[in-house]
Amino acid sequence: MDGIFDLTTVLTCAVSLHLWYSPYTKVEESFTLQAVHDILTYGVFDVSNYDHVTFAGAVPRSFVGPLILSALTYPFNLTISKDPFRTQMLVRFLIGLTNTVALNRFIVAAKKALTKDQEQKSGKEETTSTTKYTISASDLTNWFGLFTATQFHLMFYSSRPLPNFVMALPLSLLGLSWALEENYRWSIILLSFTAIVFRLEIAVLAVGVALGAFFYEKISLTSIVRTGFIGAGAGIFLSIQVDSYFWNRLTVPEIEAFIFNVVHGESSKWGTQPFFAYLTGYLPMMFIPPTALLLNHLGFKIGPNSFRVVGIAAYFHVLVMSLQPHKEWRFIIYSNPPITLLGATAAAYLFKNIDNKSVTGVAVRFVLLLTPLLSLFISIAFSYISTMNYPGGVALENFNEIIKSQNITDAVVHLDVPVCMTGATLFGQLDDSWNITYDKTEDGTLSSKWPSFNYLITPIDNSSLIPTEDGNRWELISKSQGFGGINTEYLVKTFTEQYANGLDLYVTWERSRDFTFIKEIFDNALAMKDVFYTYQKVPIL
Helix, strand or coil: CCCCCCHHHHHHHHHHHHHHHCCCCCHHHHHHHHHHHHHHHHCCCCCCCCHHHHCCCCCCCCCHHHHHHHHHHHHHHCCCCCCHHHHHHHHHHHHHHHHHHHHHHHHHHHHHHHHHHHHHHHHHCCCCCCCCCCCCHHHHHHHHHHHHHCCCHHHHHCCCCCCHHHHHHHHHHHHHHHHHCCCHHHHHHHHHHHHHHCCCCHHHHHHHHHHHHHHCCCCCHHHHHHHHHHHHHHHHHHHHHHHHHHHCCCCCHHHHHHHHHHHCCHHHHHCCCCCCHHHHHHHHHHCCCCHHHHCHHHHHHHCCHHHHHHHHHHHHHHHHHCCCCCCCHHHHHHHHHHHHHHHHHHHHHHHHHCCCCCHHHHHHHHHHHHHHHHHHHHHHHHHHHHCCCCHHHHHHHHHHHHHHHCCCCCEEEEECHHHHHCCCCHHHCCCHHHCEEEECCCCCCHHHHHHHCCEEEECCCCHHHCCCCCCEEEEEEEEEEEEEEECHHHHHHHHHHHCCCCHHHHHHHHHHCCCHHHHHHHHHHEEEEEEEEEEEEEECC
16 A cells, blocks of 8 residues: 555545435436436336436436446345435445546556656656655655545535546546556547547547647657547447437437537526636635645646646646536536646645745645645535535435335325425335335426325425315425525624634533534534425315
């Protein structure tokens, strides 16, 4: 084991903790999760009962990722409880595991590249100001691990079934790993393949690797074109074979999504942002505090050429994606590990070689050590708040508990659209032995189905506003809450009166010897509000 910890273990623990505290998912994650559910439940030979047949979405999505996840999940699913929600947790854990293993593969490739570069420089007896001090592979691993494990966005979302994280990020990391090992042809082939099958924006990353390798004279223009076509061709072939079967028509989903979102500009309906939003907003947001980001220039300067190639690819990816008006941080997540690597390279160099007897040296070391600590606290806070953003999942779980506690069978519950968008998934439903029908109708046929509903989960907070039939009424039986903002009044009062002196926090801890009072501050500082209401149809007496 190199370094002070095993990177895969640490990263997997970080991802798993986020998963444990936020087990539910949102609407943008639903396709992958519902597809895995249907593959495990109905098999692959009859797709008529699949969720996407009824709820197709604006554009098709690839089934290749869900198929791989289902294959990974199936052996484990045979041995665990038949509780469907545990299967959802297992699926998400396996998504996280593929990403953490890929991150470890990335840093292993970086260590090999660093060691090879130092051996070459040692043989040439180079002694420039930036190369006379070496960076150990273990130091690089440690700083990369510290900067990565304490991040919020990468760790929190690595287990989520967003298309950017389901095989797209792991395979792009493998492609970047090959680039670090100067296996540029296979890197471009894999990145091109991944772009066509999983996320088309990875094509920009492939072009970035090609440009960096071409700049350092590691690959010819002819090889770039040839390998790009090989990867894209293989991706098109696979996608057509798999996705055309599941969608029952000829399709390459990522190409259709590109035409819909970019060519036709439909993605702009979800909001637009200025060109520099990624550079000035989203990147600093992913790196809080932005120490690793600010160290990138030094890391680029002192790192091996292959570090520079993936760095060029990362920033090229960010710049090209900035041309698209609709922006989301997850569209540039593939650039995060190379940027972190450059920051870790600089941090390892500075921490070992800067003069620790000077004021500047002490300050630099202090900032470097403080950065992952602050990042960890921020990540914990963000994760804690995020647990409150899935009221639909909570509402469905509460409903299921009512059904089980009262031993109710043969009932129909209608889930309103907002409930399905904030955590209610097929895995959250009770198994068939309860014979509970979970209706998600959202079109004109809803009125015809209304008399069959026994329960309703909805954002409507007044039962008098809900349609009824003669002789029946809707009775409120449960509420679920969601994040309602920051209670600034409580915070001001707490830190101007109860904890006006910073030492008061220490005194409180000294007396109690635990941190439950910190959780109490968090709980009271975060305002909650009723979001969804569960009703039962009862006869009017």
